[in-house]
Amino acid sequence: MMCVSVLSLFCVCFTFCLLQRLSSACEDQIRVIIQESALDYRLDSQFQLHCSDEISALCSEEAAAQEQTGQVEECLKLNLLKIKSEACKKEVWNMLKVSKVDIFVDPVLHTACALDIKHHCGSLLPGRGRQMSCLMEALEDKQIRLQPECKKRLQDRIEMWSYAAKVAPAEGFNDLAVQVMTSPSKNYILSVVAMVLCMLFLVSLLTKRVTRIGGQLISGCF
Structure with missing residues (x-):
């Protein structure tokens, strides 16, 4: 109930929109929901509806795993160029947009970069793209050595965002602002x-x- 007023006022369709305009209590509630669905795609009915064919064709091994840890979503992100369904592409792009706002809802990236977040971005509150922007700056800084897996995942995300931005341009000023602030070319x-x-x-x-x-x-x- 605490998110209803925010939802009706600003965000008819997009959880991404909510993460930019909600109260702290609502933000925590939304973050938990997104984190859970990011770990297990079966909890996201829209994602499962629009991407079932792509999951079967591209990520069947990940989907067959007994414990879901976000690998199905990661598989689709890595295979974004191979996705034929426009509706599924949009779902994957929405996931990428949400992860720009809050790295906690990208479990694979967050796990890979947990130590680097603690060392380089620990003073920053999660959300609003703050920690993601911090990691992007650290990636650019030649004096900072990120963990190899974190560096690789960040570079993967940059490629994904670059492609996704071409097929799904920024929608409004807030979306554009987040893209700029988390861009490796921000400065x-x-x-x-x-x-x-x-x-x-x-x-x-x-x-x-x-x-x-x-x-x-x-x-x-x-």
């Missing part, structure tokens, strides 16, 4: 944006100054 993008804003500001000042001088010259002629 470059923000620098370019800052430069453009500065140029616009300078052009605005010069325009106002020229207009004022022009007005003074015209008034002096009469």
